[in-house]
Amino acid sequence: MVDFMATTERIGFIGVGSMGHGIAGNLVEKGFPLTIMGHRNRAPVEDLVKRGAVEAKSPAEVAERSTIVFLCVTGSTEVEAIVRGPNGLKATLKPDSIVVDCSSSDPTSTTALAAELQAAGIAFADAPLSRTPKEAWEGTLDTMVGAEDAVFARLQPVLQTFAARIVHIGGIGDGHRMKLLNNFLSLGYGALYAEALALADRVGISAKRFDSVVRGGRMDCGFYQTFMRFTLEGDREAHKFTLGNAFKDLRYLESMADKIGLVNGVGNAVKNAYATAVAAGGADDYVPMLPSYIDRLNGKKTS
Numbered sequence: 001m002v003d004f005m006a007t008t009e010r011i012g013f014i015g016v017g018s019m020g021h022g023i024a025g026n027l028v029e030k031g032f033p034l035t036i037m038g039h040r041n042r043a044p045v046e047d048l049v050k051r052g053a054v055e056a057k058s059p060a061e062v063a064e065r066s067t068i069v070f071l072c073v074t075g076s077t078e079v080e081a082i083v084r085g086p087n088g089l090k091a092t093l094k095p096d097s098i099v100v101d102c103s104s105s106d107p108t109s110t111t112a113l114a115a116e117l118q119a120a121g122i123a124f125a126d127a128p129l130s131r132t133p134k135e136a137w138e139g140t141l142d143t144m145v146g147a148e149d150a151v152f153a154r155l156q157p158v159l160q161t162f163a164a165r166i167v168h169i170g171g172i173g174d175g176h177r178m179k180l181l182n183n184f185l186s187l188g189y190g191a192l193y194a195e196a197l198a199l200a201d202r203v204g205i206s207a208k209r210f211d212s213v214v215r216g217g218r219m220d221c222g223f224y225q226t227f228m229r230f231t232l233e234g235d236r237e238a239h240k241f242t243l244g245n246a247f248k249d250l251r252y253l254e255s256m257a258d259k260i261g262l263v264n265g266v267g268n269a270v271k272n273a274y275a276t277a278v279a280a281g282g283a284d285d286y287v288p289m290l291p292s293y294i295d296r297l298n299g300k301k302t303s
Contacts, residue, residue: 008067009032009067009068009154009158010032010033010035010065010066010067010068011027011032011033011034011035011066011067011068011069011070011158012034012035012036012037012056012062012063012065012066012068012069012070013027013034013035013036013037013053013062013069013070013072014036014037014059014062014069014070014071014072014073014082015039015070015071015072015073015102015103016036016037016039016044016045016048016072017039017041017044017072018133018240019072019129019132019133019136020044020070020072020102020136021044021047021048021133021136021137022133022134022135022136022137022138022162023070023072023102023129023136023141023162024036024044024048024053025047025048025051025137026136026137026139026161026162027158027161027162028048028051028052028053029051029052030161032158032161033054034048034052034053034054035053035054035055035056035061035062035065035066036048036049036053036054036055036056036062037055037056037057037058037059037061037062038055038056038057058087059082059083059085059087059088059089060087060088060089060091060092061087061092062089063089063091063092063093063094063097064092066097067094067096067097067098068097068098068099068100068154068155068158069089069093069097069098069099069100070100070102071099071100071101071102071103072102072103072129073103074103074245074248075103075104075105075106075245075248075249075252076103076105076106076109076110076252078103079101079103079105079109079113080109080113083099083113083116083117084116090116090117090120090122093117093120093122094122095120095121095122096121096122096123097122097123098122098123098124098125098151098154098155099113099117099122099123099124099125100124100125100126100127100155101113101124101125101126101127101128101176102127102128102129102143103128104128104176104179104180104183104245104248104249104252105126105128105176105252106176106252106255106256107126107173107174107176107177107180107252107256108255108256108259110124110126110146110172110173110176111172111173114172114173123147123148123151124147124172125145125146125147125151125152125155125172125175126145126146126147126172126173126174126175126176126179127143127144127145127146127147127155127159127175128143128144128175128176128178128179129141129142129143129163130142130143130144130179130182132226132239132240132241133240135164136162139161139162139163139164140163140164140165141162141163141164141165142163142164142165142166142167143159143163143165143166143167143175144167144169144174144175144178144179144182145159145166145167145168145169145175146169146170146171146172146173146174146175146176146177146178147168147171147172147175148171148172149168152168177256179249180249180252180253180256181253183246183249183250183253184250184253184267184270186223187246187249187250187270187274187287188266188270189221189223189224189227190223190227190246190287190288190290191269191270191273191274191290193224193227193228193290193291194273194290194291194293194294195273195291195294196210197210197231197291197294198291198294198295198298198300201295201300202298207228207231207232208232211228211231211232215228223239226238226239226288227239227287227288228288229288230286230288230289231288231291236286238286238288239286239287239288240286241286241287242283242284242285242286242287243274243277243278243282243283243284243285243286243287243289243290243293244278244282244283244284246274246287247271247274247275247277247278247283250267250270250271250274251271253267253271254267254268254271273290273294274290276293276294276297277289277290277293280293280296280297
């Protein structure tokens with residue numbers, strides 16, 4: 001068992017949203033000194049402060065108080081602003097600190113930031129996450145880590161507070177590359193399910209009858225089950241990953257393919273399924289709600 005209380009690391013955390021709240025909760029509950037940055041949603045901040053975290057007002061203040069800073073934000077644009085911006089991390093991080101990006105980010109940005117920070121004696125790691133806010137609270141997330149060996153060894157006891165499956169996938173940027181590939185698979189499933197459900201409905205096969213064939217068969221999987229909880233039960237909390245974030249990740253995937261000259265026709269088709277939903281105003285809806293946008297595209301009114 002890891003002795004979290006024996007650590008000398010001081011943790012900073014920026015991005016205490018639906019996923020970050022649970023991660024930060026595990027960090028502070030398991031004994032790590034924790035500094036968090038204020039969030040537009042005050043409820044998670046106030047909860048974490050009650051648990052023992054200290055609130056900071058800027059990334060620079062988080063950096064001053066921390067040896068390892070975790071970022072759990074939307075993507076590379078936000079990460080770059082937090083690191084490089086006025087009162088950013090870079091201004092006050094001490095040499096031998098580590099910045100860990102748990103966001104789904106563009107690997108090109110990741111490697112550029114890592115080189116920039118390395119020149120100042122600061123390490124960078126990418127540790128994007130898989131699963132949902134429920135597993136964040138349970139401490140059973142998956143993470144795929146891109147980092148130098150020594151940095152990974154230092155991070156591992158911290159990651160174990162909130163992740164049950166920790167894979168050191170490779171060097172800096174490889175975590176984000178693998179995350180984009182993983183999301184391509186899951187979001188590709190989502191696009192297939194959405195179109196299949198819309199088509200099933202048009203030919204007279206209900207979602208319940210559709211599910212009776214797929215569930216328990218070879219095409220069943222955990223992602224399918226969370227996706228279908230909204231379709232069958234109306235559970236909006238089943239898979240809290242927005243269509244806007246899905247579209248962003250698929251654009252990053254497209255960029256990654258473009259950089260190596262790979263023709264990725266399937267990736268672009270999947271991206272366009274989410275682009276259609278976002279263009280119709282669905283950016284803040286969740287991935288299992290995609291079938292309703294396919295219906296609208298085909299002239300069916302949905303509630």
